[in-house]
Amino acid sequence: MAKREMDFERGGLIIGGGTLIGLGVGFTLLSRSPLLFVASILIGVGVGLVVAAILGNR
Numbered sequence: 904m905a906k907r908e909m910d911f912e913r914g915g916l917i918i919g920g921g922t923l924i925g926l927g928v929g930f931t932l933l934s935r936s937p938l939l940f941v942a943s944i945l946i947g948v949g950v951g952l953v954v955a956a957i958l959g960n961r
Contacts, residue, residue, distance in 0.1 A: 914955040921951025 925947015929940040 914959060917955040917958065918948065918951035921947045921949075921954065923947070925950075 922944065925944045928947070929943035932939040932943060
C-alpha cells in the first residue's frame with residue numbers, strides 16, 4: 904500500500920473515532936436534551952477533523 908493511501912485511511916479512522924466518541928457522549932446526554940446529542944456528535948466530528956489535519960502535516 905502506498906504511503907499516500909495510508910494517510911487517507913488514518914485520517915478517516917481519526918475522524919470516525921471522533922464521531923464515535925461524540926456519539927457515546929451524546930447517548931449519555933440524550934436524557935437531558937436531544938440538542939445536546941446532536942451537538943456532541945458535531946463536536947466529535949470537528950475534533951476528529953482538527954486532529955486529522957494536525958497529524959496530516961507531519
